[in-house]
Amino acid sequence: MPIRPSGGLPGRPAEQTNLADILERVLDKGIVIAGDIQINLLEVELLTIKLRLLIASVDRAREMGINWWESDSSLQSVGPGDDSERGQLEQQNRELRERLERLERQLGVGNDDSPEESSAKGTSASGG
Amino acid sequence: VADELGSWARRRAPELLARAEAEAVAALRDALIDAALSQRSGDAPVRPTRRSTPRDARPAADAPTGEALWAYCVVRAGEPLPPDASAIADNGRLERVDAGDLAALVSRVPLAEFGAEPLRENLNDLAWLERVARAHEAVLDGAIRQSTIVPLRLCTIYESEQSVREMLEREHDALARALDVLAGRQEWGVKLLVDEEQLAEHARSRSTETAALEEELGARTGGGAYMLRRRLERHVRETVDALGAELADDVHSQLADLASGTVVLAPQNPELSGHEGRMLLNGAYLVDAERVEQMHELVAELEQRHRELGAQLVLTGPWPPYNFVPGGGTAALA
Numbered sequence: 001m002p003i004r005p006s007g008g009l010p011g012r013p014a015e016q017t018n019l020a021d022i023l024e025r026v027l028d029k030g031i032v033i034a035g036d037i038q039i040n041l042l043e044v045e046l047l048t049i050k051l052r053l054l055i056a057s058v059d060r061a062r063e064m065g066i067n068w069w070e071s072d073s074s075l076q077s078v079g080p081g082d083d084s085e086r087g088q089l090e091q092q093n094r095e096l097r098e099r100l101e102r103l104e105r106q107l108g109v110g111n112d113d114s115p116e117e118s119s120a121k122g123t124s125a126s127g128g
Numbered sequence: 129v130a131d132e133l134g135s136w137a138r139r140r141a142p143e144l145l146a147r148a149e150a151e152a153v154a155a156l157r158d159a160l161i162d163a164a165l166s167q168r169s170g171d172a173p174v175r176p177t178r179r180s181t182p183r184d185a186r187p188a189a190d191a192p193t194g195e196a197l198w199a200y201c202v203v204r205a206g207e208p209l210p211p212d213a214s215a216i217a218d219n220g221r222l223e224r225v226d227a228g229d230l231a232a233l234v235s236r237v238p239l240a241e242f243g244a245e246p247l248r249e250n251l252n253d254l255a256w257l258e259r260v261a262r263a264h265e266a267v268l269d270g271a272i273r274q275s276t277i278v279p280l281r282l283c284t285i286y287e288s289e290q291s292v293r294e295m296l297e298r299e300h301d302a303l304a305r306a307l308d309v310l311a312g313r314q315e316w317g318v319k320l321l322v323d324e325e326q327l328a329e330h331a332r333s334r335s336t337e338t339a340a341l342e343e344e345l346g347a348r349t350g351g352g353a354y355m356l357r358r359r360l361e362r363h364v365r366e367t368v369d370a371l372g373a374e375l376a377d378d379v380h381s382q383l384a385d386l387a388s389g390t391v392v393l394a395p396q397n398p399e400l401s402g403h404e405g406r407m408l409l410n411g412a413y414l415v416d417a418e419r420v421e422q423m424h425e426l427v428a429e430l431e432q433r434h435r436e437l438g439a440q441l442v443l444t445g446p447w448p449p450y451n452f453v454p455g456g457g458t459a460a461l462a
Contacts, residue, residue: 018401018402020397020400023261025279026281033284035285035286036286036288037285095156096148099152099155107140
């Protein structure tokens with residue numbers, strides 16, 4: 001295993017290359033040329049998502065509003081035949097519906113900026 | 129009622145959906161993050177252990193037999209093999225497959241472990257992935273000491289030498305161009321870490337508004353104090369973030385002046401990298417070989433300049449030029 005000293009800077013101990021440094025490069029970078037062994041891209045993309053979440057400093061990212069994984073095409077790619085991804089989509093769908101209902105209820109009691117819609121809201125509250 | 133509800137819903141739908149979707153995506157993101165992190169909980173910070181419950185482990189009887197060729201990188205034909213580099217598979221050795229003026233460094237791997245099906249399983253095992261990723265990296269580390277290389281992404285696998293040669297011929301122009309661009313240049317990584325408390329302290333000392341808010345807060349009670357405290361917290365957070373961004377910009381732009389290419393990577397998760405403090409910058413820089421020493425000096429100088437913030441500049445390299453292959457990253461050559 002090569003030692004990758006923190007070059008040039010005196011007094012810093014040389015240590016084994018950290019895994020995050022390697023994974024963020026070997027998984028994500030480097031030229032992409034099709035090989036003969038075809039891997040299910042969806043699964044590999046899922047793996048990449050998981051690892052990206054591990055690699056990125058998620059706490060800071062959340063605080064700072066960094067959301068590259070939202071706009072990442074691999075996260076948004078959707079296909080049949082992958083249970084975990086379908087599960088996530090179902091969960092997202094469920095959450096969306098719940099949130100929509102909650103929002104409708106909130107609007108229904110008139111805490112928002114739409115006073116002109118009070119008559120409709122009255123009937124929509126908890127109507128399902 | 130249904131009509132009223134319908135028309136109301138139609139009017140409000142786009143906005144509601146957008147808001148709900150944003151919230152759902154945030155919730156999903158949090159769930160994903162939690163899931164990913166909990167999967168790692170209990171693992172050692174740097175060297176994770178095998179997961180205790182591999183999901184639907186495949187029976188060994190299904191495993192294919194035979195071998196395939198794992199490709200590491202592309203070099204000019206005739207370049208020597210890196211000495212002492214151990215291949216991915218236990219008993220493998222490095223070989224060079226030449227095609228015209230290009231060559232690929234490869235080694236044989238068993239299909240039982242690297243065939244499509246087992247590979248899919250194994251890629252989800254972080255311990256396996258780490259071993260393979262480190263071995264791949266080790267070969268490339270050896271190769272860059274003596275040649276210009278185009279690093280290949282992990283898991284570029286071929287059935288035969290003939291198949292590797294066909295790839296080299298098919299991608300010849302792009303690969304040759306990449307080798308030209310990368311010749312005489314090195315990839316270096318620079319991370320900027322700061323001590324959270326020192327950064328916050330420095331940000332506080334620069335902001336007169338913070339002091340004013342704190343003074344005002346001392347004189348308030350009840351709901352007013354609560355609101356003011358929230359405002360103060362937000363203000364401190366914003367000031368710290370602004371100072372952090374300023375610092376990262378300063379470091380990055382000075383390094384960029386020296387480099388012939390830059391890539392800013394996402395900050396790393398301390399659980400995996402083991403770093404302490406806040407990572408403000410995770411940059412990769414492509415540097416001409418003759419400017420590397422100058423770059424090392426600049427890094428030391430920048431660290432000294434920002435010492436009052438507890439700044440630490442972590443320099444790593446030289447790396448295989450993963451981040452600077454023309455057409456690399458997300459773009460496929462094929």
